[in-house]
Amino acid sequence: MPTPGLDGYAPPWLKPEHDDLAELARDFFAKEVLPHAGRLDRQGHPDREHYLRAGELGLLGLSVPEQYGGGGGDFTHEAVLIHEQTRCGEGSLGLAVHSGIVTGYLARYGTEEQKRRWLPGLCRGELVGAIAMTEPGGGSDLQAIRTRAVLDGEDYVVTGSKTFITNGGLADLLILAVKTDTGQGAAGISLLVCELSDDTPGFQRGRLIEKIGLHANDTAELFFDEMRVPAGNLLGSEGGGFFQMMEQLPQERLVIGVGAVAAMQRAVELAVAYAKERTAFGKPLIGHQNTRMVLADCATRTRASRIFLDDCIGRHTRGELDVATAAMAKLWLTEGQCEVVDKCLQIFGGYGYTTEYPIARMYADARVQKIYGGTNEIMKELIARVL
Ligand SMILES: Cc1cc2nc3c(=O)[nH]c(=O)nc-3n(C[C@H](O)[C@H](O)[C@H](O)COP(=O)(O)OP(=O)(O)OC[C@H]3O[C@@H](n4cnc5c(N)ncnc54)[C@H](O)[C@@H]3O)c2cc1C
Numbered sequence: 261m262p263t264p265g266l267d268g269y270a271p272p273w274l275k276p277e278h279d280d281l282a283e284l285a286r287d288f289f290a291k292e293v294l295p296h297a298g299r300l301d302r303q304g305h306p307d308r309e310h311y312l313r314a315g316e317l318g319l320l321g322l323s324v325p326e327q328y329g330g331g332g333g334d335f336t337h338e339a340v341l342i343h344e345q346t347r348c349g350e351g352s353l354g355l356a357v358h359s360g361i362v363t364g365y366l367a368r369y370g371t372e373e374q375k376r377r378w379l380p381g382l383c384r385g386e387l388v389g390a391i392a393m394t395e396p397g398g399g400s401d402l403q404a405i406r407t408r409a410v411l412d413g414e415d416y417v418v419t420g421s422k423t424f425i426t427n428g429g430l431a432d433l434l435i436l437a438v439k440t441d442t443g444q445g446a447a448g449i450s451l452l453v454c455e456l457s458d459d460t461p462g463f464q465r466g467r468l469i470e471k472i473g474l475h476a477n478d479t480a481e482l483f484f485d486e487m488r489v490p491a492g493n494l495l496g497s498e499g500g501g502f503f504q505m506m507e508q509l510p511q512e513r514l515v516i517g518v519g520a521v522a523a524m525q526r527a528v529e530l531a532v533a534y535a536k537e538r539t540a541f542g543k544p545l546i547g548h549q550n551t552r553m554v555l556a557d558c559a560t561r562t563r564a565s566r567i568f569l570d571d572c573i574g575r576h577t578r579g580e581l582d583v584a585t586a587a588m589a590k591l592w593l594t595e596g597q598c599e600v601v602d603k604c605l606q607i608f609g610g611y612g613y614t615t616e617y618p619i620a621r622m623y624a625d626a627r628v629q630k631i632y633g634g635t636n637e638i639m640k641e642l643i644a645r646v647l
Pocket residue numbers: 357391392393394395396397398399400401423424425426427471474479628631632633634635636637638641
């Protein structure tokens with residue numbers, strides 16, 4: 261379906277290979293995953309088979325070098341995948357975290373041995389990846405995390421807990437932010453790669469958290485009680501974790517921005533189609549001036565958002581995306597998503613409030629975008645720092 265107001269526009273980084281990838285991804289989501297959407301919503305987590313199938317199709321680890329089983333592409337390929345997933349309304353698979361974030365940490369900071377050990381499994385979908393920073397005591401103040409890891413012989417012994425972890429219900433491979441030096445703030449944080457199973461001694465998955473949206477994606481609490489992690493699973497250097505997260509968070513925020521723009525596009529498409537088909541006072545809704553003004557606003561906001569996003573994607577692939585610009589993207593694109601989706605929902609009248617219509621689900625799903633990946637208040641802090 262063409263997007264009103266975006267027809268004829270193509271991102272400056274787009275190549276024919278991106279179109280092929282988009283088509284493959286669209287087909288996979290639409291034909292193999294979406295038919296199960298109701299069941300996935302009810303079970304509260306994706307199907308493992310869908311990760312495996314995505315891996316088989318070459319959709320996982322698109323930016324991972326080929327020698328580790330990936331697609332050998334760059335962030336633009338990850339962006340296309342996430343865009344297509346959101347555009348078609350698939351929300352079970354945590355690909356933005358699995359592929360868009362976890363593989364990025366491993367590829368950037370992993371030793372040769374670590375990359376060979378974990379990346380191929382993630383790319384095949386045999387391992388599901390997650391990253392855990394947030395704790396029950398707080399998510400915004402990362403320096404204050406309390407989960408600690410104490411070196412004991414050949415292992416770290418990990419004690420603490422994490423919450424709101426995307427893919428936490430299924431995750432087999434977890435990048436875990438811990439304090440290796442509790443006497444320090446940022447300089448005491450390290451990242452450990454934990455290989456998890458439900459039998460791992462000292463590890464327990466908590467309940468799947470019930471959320472107002474994103475029902476089919478597993479968000480979980482994770483508990484660690486003297487869980488042993490081999491010292492060789494340290495990612496990068498001890499004490500380097502905070503710096504690593506600060507270096508990677510701009511990509512995470514851009515991933516969120518990609519989803520935001522795709523959602524805006526979808527909302528506008530759905531609302532325009534509905535406004536053409538529904539009549540009130542003897543004419544289609546789109547014939548009423550207010551509907552036309554609202555849709556014009558939404559289409560304009562979507563187009564401007566798309567262009568800002570593409571500029572950020574271009575900067576990121578050139579290695580030039582700074583922290584403040586990534587924060588601006590996350591802030592403005594997610595605020596835009598919530599606004600546009602809300603305005604589009606209004607055009608559906610009462611039907612917009614029923615779960616039968618996708619716009620209702622989009623409304624509930626949108627809200628968290630202003631919260632995770634660093635709240636939008638924290639984004640404003642990061643932007644203000646460079647002013
Ligand atoms: C569905 C979902 C998925 C998630 N996935 C993950 C994941 O995979 N991994 C992970 O580690 N985390 C994840 N999170 C956690 C998310 O990143 C945190 O919820 C977020 O960072 C905020 O932390 P908090 O909830 O502890 O809020 P708090 O830090 O307690 O903040 C509460 C409020 O205070 C505001 N605030 C805090 N500090 C300041 C300040 N200095 N100035 C102004 N206002 C401030 C915040 O903006 C917010 O509005 C997820 C959350 C959700 C809901």
